Amino acid sequence: GAVVSQHPSWVICKSGTSVKIECRSLDFQATTMFWYRQFPKQSLMLMATSNEGSKATYEQGVEKDKFLINHASLTLSTLTVTSAHPEDSSFYICSARSVGGVGTQYFGPGTRLTVL
Amino acid sequence: AQSVTQLGSHVSVSEGALVLLRCNYSSSVPPYLFWYVQYPNQGLQLLLKYTTGATLVKGINGFEAEFKKSETSFHLTKPSAHMSDAAEYFCAVSDRGSGGYQKVTFGTGTKLQVIP
Numbered sequence: 001g002a003v004v005s006q007h008p009s010w011v012i013c014k015s016g017t018s019v020k021i022e023c024r025s026l027d028f029q030a031t032t033m034f035w036y037r038q039f040p041k042q043s044l045m046l047m048a049t050s051n052e053g054s055k056a057t058y059e060q061g062v063e064k065d066k067f068l069i070n071h072a073s074l075t076l077s078t079l080t081v082t083s084a085h086p087e088d089s090s091f092y093i094c095s096a097r098s099v100g101g102v103g104t105q106y107f108g109p110g111t112r113l114t115v116l
Numbered sequence: 117a118q119s120v121t122q123l124g125s126h127v128s129v130s131e132g133a134l135v136l137l138r139c140n141y142s143s144s145v146p147p148y149l150f151w152y153v154q155y156p157n158q159g160l161q162l163l164l165k166y167t168t169g170a171t172l173v174k175g176i177n178g179f180e181a182e183f184k185k186s187e188t189s190f191h192l193t194k195p196s197a198h199m200s201d202a203a204e205y206f207c208a209v210s211d212r213g214s215g216g217y218q219k220v221t222f223g224t225g226t227k228l229q230v231i232p
Contacts, residue, residue, distance in 0.1 A: 006159070034220075043206060043224045044160075093159050104150070105220060107159035 003027055004096050006108035013084055014116055021079045021111045023094030029074035030096035034105060035067070038091040050077050084115040118143040118209050122223035130231045135179075135194040137226045139207035142188065148210040149190040150220070151181055153203045160206060166190065177201070202230045 003026040013019050023033055032051050036044040048064075050056040050071035058064045066088075068080040077096075081088055091112050095105035123138040141147060148167050152160040164175025171183040181192045190207060207223040 004159075043222045046219070049219075091157075095160075104162060104165055106162065107152070109159040110157065112157065 002098065002104075002106040004030075004094065004106050004108040006092075006094055006111050008111060009109060010112045010114075012114045012116065015085055016083055018080055018082045019084055019113060021081075021092055021094075021113075023077045023079070023096070023108050025075045025096040025098075025106070028096075028098045028106075030077075030098060031074065032097045033071055033077040034095045034097075035069060035077075035079050036093045036095065038093060038110075040091075044093060047079075081113065084113070086115045089113055089115045118147065118211060118219075118221050120207050120209050120221055120223035122205075122207050122226050124226055125224065126227045126229065128229040128231060129197045131199055132196050135192070135197045135201065135228065137192040137205050137207075137228065139181075139190045139192065139223060140188050141190060141207070141209045143209055143211065145211055149181075149183060150208040150210070151175065151179070151190075151192050152206045152208060152222075154206065154225075155203050163192070163205075197228075197230045199230050199232065202228055204228070 005024045007022045035047045038044050046059050047062045048056045048058045050069050052071050052074050056069035071077040091110050093110040095107045119142045121140045150165045151163040154160050163179050164173045166173050166183045174180045179194045204225045204227045206225050208220050210220040
């Protein structure tokens with residue numbers, strides 16, 4: 001149980017294009033989903049927290065207009081990197097917390113974004 | 117505010133030897149504590165967690181961790197290392213949340229190498 005999927009797992013795009021990453025909780029309902037960014041050999045940095053049906057809460061320093069987050073249902077959240085640039089290349093990981101969960105986050109497998 | 121310190125970014129052990137990965141935390145409130153494992157190009161997998169109750173927590177793959185409040189520690193151990201244990205391990209701390217918002221802070225990770 002508690003499986004989270006991400007799609008795509010790897011994406012290469014040209015500078016200036018937008019990329020959408022999907023995060024789905026497959027066997028549970030997730031009231032809260034989290035988006036992280038991980039640079040090589042570093043820990044996860046929380047980008048934003050999204051609650052179903054409401055606007056995402058972004059961490060300090062994260063551009064909300066560049067990283068658009070939508071959490072339209074209890075099983076799906078999307079992260080759109082708009083007008084991507086090479087410095088946006090990174091490993092993006094989502095996680096989800098189940099309804100009534102006591103803090104445990106279940107992580108997706110991650111999406112490797114490479115912007116040329 | 118909360119923080120996590122993982123001592124040692126790299127740990128090497130021989131196959132069959134004891135694994136000890138150190139984690140100290142700082143939290144102004146009783147925390148939830150987690151250990152996650154990450155294999156290359158994958159998301160994080162929950163190994164074990166402490167919420168309340170018994171301070172010795174057993175997880176998957178033979179790992180366990182002990183919550184020591186007096187030492188503000190949550191070290192991860194395994195009696196006998198296996199080659200498949202080679203991965204990166206992250207300790208994390210979470211507050212207990214208010215208003216549905218719960219923030220998890222990750223340590224910088226410890227890369228475990230298992231020598232045959």
